[in-house]
Amino acid sequence: MQPGVLLLMLCVGVLLLAPDLEANHEKAIISLNSRLLRSTTLPANPSVHIALRLSEHHSFHDELSYLHRLKIDLRRKLSRSRLANEPSTGLTALYVLALRASCQGMSEKQAALSYLKKKLAAEQNHTTHHQVLLSNHYQYSLGVLTLCVNNIRLDHSVLSGLMSHDHHHHNHHHHHSIDTLAMEVLALQCVVGSKVPSRNSWMYSQDRRAKAQKAVNKLMERMRRWQASSGEIGNIYSTSLALQAFIATGDQERWLKGRNHLLKEAKRGAFQNPMALSQLLPVLYQKTYLDIQQMDCRGETGDLKQLQLKPLATARDPEPSSQPEFVYLSVKDKNFVTTYSTRVPLSNQMSLLQVLHEAKSNDTNFKFETVPTLWGPFLVSVNGVTGQDSTRTYWRLISGTDTPLIQGIQDYQPQPGEHILLQLSDY
Template structure:
């Protein structure tokens, strides 16, 4: 074949590929703008700031304003933490990652670092006596990752809590927890002493971390679905970070394309979910935070104003049926709620409690939005390992939160007290 013909053929073949790539880039920048817009409409969330900092496109003015709000929020969290007994391991860890992603100095981070070191010791002690951490392995490993990325040497006993001699507890990890443990251990394994070209941890410690990473990655690969998901679409972004961190770019790419397609169908409207997705679309992981120097950053990202929407007339489109079941699986309550268009499950529950004084529920604000904590004065409790599970129809668990899920006319939603 003539070289000219070959070149011509290659250029024709490249056009769809290039268009495909540009199309992907455009979609990713649109998600980046969407996340930037959420900084004005949702409470401050360190995970959102981390994602904006790990992006390739920036709006430095908006990011600076957001960082200021996060610092105010962190001071409030730390003063609450000193007064109460409730641990904020994961939340403070995310704030420390956000501060490092903006290259804040040690003085800005000191109080949070001291708090997190203390809490990780408490997590470890709880693991020794109760076989589970004070919070959970997700927060424990996120705490280790946050100290590690901030170049803080982590206590031997705290690390051994993540890498036990037997690997019993790793069998029970969910997909996103397994991924977070991998990121924490990978960070430990690759840590060098600041300013010196020597490893921070001993060869034995690094080898143990590598062995634990290998076991967890084997498990993640067994869970891998052919469509590029592990667990569900909301746990997959962290799994893709673990795949990137361990060099499995083939699976990462397949997962990335699947999640990008899902995002085009509107699956990632929740800012927390979007903040976990965006880094892997840019081929970044939380480990990259430790290498950020914050000097050369583009400043061209604009937050797009949404077209002003005509207020819809709230017309009724049918009913939603709500049932409540206790742990003994006996139905304790049922009701029927008129469904108006664009009603979230939270709206439906609020309507049910307005219509009937026999139905009450309570929520707690989390980074993912409101979380259902109590129904008809029965709370889900950590000490009894119970929570309120949301089920659609006969047996489809909801993966969205109550603010993000929009029931359909005629749908049956079950609130069931379940064990974890």
């Protein structure tokens, strides 16, 4: 445990509780760590690898074979990149961070780094001509952060792309912008602290560092305003990334408050999705993506086991009632006009994705499409209408009249009698 944490606890006067509390936390964190390790049997995800590498407990055998799979996937993706314009800026960045977190040499990273530089240049170029990035500011910031963590000096135009869009953020208090703010803070913080590897001199000029620091201070002021009294920032999933920003800027108190809230939520089973878990774990260990820059992979202990976890306590199955139970599904267009509605019989523990499939097989008038993402399937099209970047629209999922779903369609389990609305919305 870090001395700062202990001091803080002594100050709060919980002298007797502190060790027990921390030991209890430690147990919970290790079991989350083991659960993440268990997800290495799923298709490889660089974010999961980064979290396993930033943790204090390792299973070297699992991490090595996972790294091997990631490298094969990355090579395959890069070899097809000319045709597909994929992988995206953000995904490439995560792969490169995963390689750096395993202390892979330059030869392993070279192709991906060159590709990432090209992606960022293309983003910049697109902004110049169309005033908007090809991807989004979250991916852009993650790309800048990744090059910075790999000690690559970024030129002026790429860095200015980080700070050029302050006006976008003012009114959006939603989780996308919290994730984005956090990623920008990490990227800028990296620039402020970067030194030339062989010499002990700053990588960037005094002026550039001062500008970056000023931007960090402004973004953090906003983030502090957004932290609720529970410790949450935005929602529980964006809180994980926001806490990286608090750790990176040395705000111990707000990090602790957020961490305790997330641990409570994790014990209630909120972090089943491996991507969500991979963003949670580093901040529980008080680590951020900036720590990857200092990793040297020596002296780690490989003591982590894939726990045979009991599934989390689930409610007892209700007695089969004579009435079948339903979920009500409706679709609204941009003008809030209902264009479709139906009811779907609900069997035990169906996910929203299964409900949509059921609706599709029961009714030829209903169709939908998803694309795979690191978070799981993402709903892109309903009844032939596609959410698009060019029109800045997306399919928003709402429960009841106004509760937006923060889980994805594969993770969310509708309740009997619940109304689910698929609403075409602007962002």
